[in-house]
Amino acid sequence: MIKKIRVEDAIGLPLLHDFTAIMTDGFKGVKFKRDHIVREEDIDELKNIGKDHIYVGELEKGQVHEVDAIDEISSLLVGENINISDISEGKITLTSKVRGVFVINRKLLRAINEIGDYTISSKRSYISVNPDDKLAGGRIVPLWTERWQVEKAKEILKEGPVFEVKEFKKLKVGCIITGDEVYYGRIKDAFKPVLEEKLSNFPSELLAYTFLPDDEEKLVETYKTYKKMGADLVIFTGGMSVDPDDITPSAIRRAGSEFIIQGIPMQPGNMLTLARDGKTYLMGVPGASIHCKITSFDYFLPRVFAGLDLKKEDFLEMAEGGLL
Ligand SMILES: Nc1nc2c(c(=O)[nH]1)N[C@H]1C(S)=C(S)[C@@H](COP(=O)(O)OP(=O)(O)OC[C@H]3O[C@@H](n4cnc5c(N)ncnc54)[C@H](O)[C@@H]3O)O[C@H]1N2
Numbered sequence: 001m002i003k004k005i006r007v008e009d010a011i012g013l014p015l016l017h018d019f020t021a022i023m024t025d026g027f028k029g030v031k032f033k034r035d036h037i038v039r040e041e042d043i044d045e046l047k048n049i050g051k052d053h054i055y056v057g058e059l060e061k062g063q064v065h066e067v068d069a070i071d072e073i074s075s076l077l078v079g080e081n082i083n084i085s086d087i088s089e090g091k092i093t094l095t096s097k098v099r100g101v102f103v104i105n106r107k108l109l110r111a112i113n114e115i116g117d118y119t120i121s122s123k124r125s126y127i128s129v130n131p132d133d134k135l136a137g138g139r140i141v142p143l144w145t146e147r148w149q150v151e152k153a154k155e156i157l158k159e160g161p162v163f164e165v166k167e168f169k170k171l172k173v174g175c176i177i178t179g180d181e182v183y184y185g186r187i188k189d190a191f192k193p194v195l196e197e198k199l200s201n202f203p204s205e206l207l208a209y210t211f212l213p214d215d216e217e218k219l220v221e222t223y224k225t226y227k228k229m230g231a232d233l234v235i236f237t238g239g240m241s242v243d244p245d246d247i248t249p250s251a252i253r254r255a256g257s258e259f260i261i262q263g264i265p266m267q268p269g270n271m272l273t274l275a276r277d278g279k280t281y282l283m284g285v286p287g288a289s290i291h292c293k294i295t296s297f298d299y300f301l302p303r304v305f306a307g308l309d310l311k312k313e314d315f316l317e318m319a320e321g322g323l324l
Pocket residue numbers: 177178179181182187188189190191192237238239240241242246269270271285286287288290
């Protein structure tokens with residue numbers, strides 16, 4: 001049984017959990033570890049961090065200590081490419097092992113938090129992460145919970161992990177820059193440097209840049225050439241909007257066997273267009289990327305490099321927060 005006693009009466013007894021101190025000098029951390037045997041000289045320090053009384057004793061059957069409650073589910077919470085820290089103050093911290101995209105199973109995350117005592121928080125799904133970046137933390141709220149809560153969590157996690165990081169893969173990329181005004185030299189191209197800069201953040205193998213006039217046949221032909229070269233991603237720019245010369249979306253429709261979306265609820269980058277042809281993504285990048293540092297392109301390019309299977313729903317759910 002657990003009972004509360006005066007700290008002076010605890011000499012010779014083990015502490016039941018890590019004790020945290022938050023000091024005015026900026027220190028925040030574990031002052032005394034779980035199982036530390038209280039010594040006479042600890043009394044003042046314990047009182048200085050507000051512990052006039054402490055718990056001693058043993059948990060009863062059916063009660064699970066905070067450390068065990070998180071320890072028992074931690075390996076079930078994570079899928080690939082995630083490190084699990086040691087438990088400190090009853091909490092685990094998850095970090096990334098690789099560069100990639102952090103992916104959350106939101107349904108399972110919610111279900112674990114709904115059980116009662118578990119609180120698992122994380123960064124947002126689909127952000128790009130680097131090795132050692134913090135992804136999530138988890139613990140139970142009280143010092144112990146009931147066995148059924150731990151078993152419920154394990155049951156939920158049979159469906160799969162809550163968190164994983166999809167590592168960026170090396171993709172072969174072809175780029176098609178369209179527009180009569182650029183092709184015939186009326187204006188200087190401004191898209192190639194943008195694409196070069198964006199692609200430099202990923203492990204890409206560039207096939208080539210092709211400049212084309214607003215000619216649907218030529219776009220489809222060039223796409224096919226890139227496909228034969230083994231392209232994983234073909235990026236199209238220019239002609240993505242409402243004018244009669246804006247033929248890029250229809251070229252993407254014709255060239256990709258599975259059309260995914262034309263125009264998404266995000267701004268800037270509203271006119272992003274996506275199709276898939278087997279393993280190859282065809283991505284139409286609208287003009288906003290020329291002058292806006294961050295557009296929808298920056299949100300979806302990482303997902304392509306992480307090998308995610310992009311669906312129309314992934315774009316539709318961007319609406320809330322999609323005004324960048
Ligand atoms: N009435 C409407 N106007 C606009 C709409 C709309 O739906 N209705 N959509 C807006 C959106 S969103 C975008 S984005 C732009 C259209 O962008 P596009 O991707 O179709 O680009 P273009 O029409 O080909 O060109 C727009 C502008 O950018 C210059 N450009 C294009 N490519 C290059 C390049 N490689 N280098 C330099 N400059 C380039 C082009 O010359 C035009 O000036 O439309 C909005 N308007």
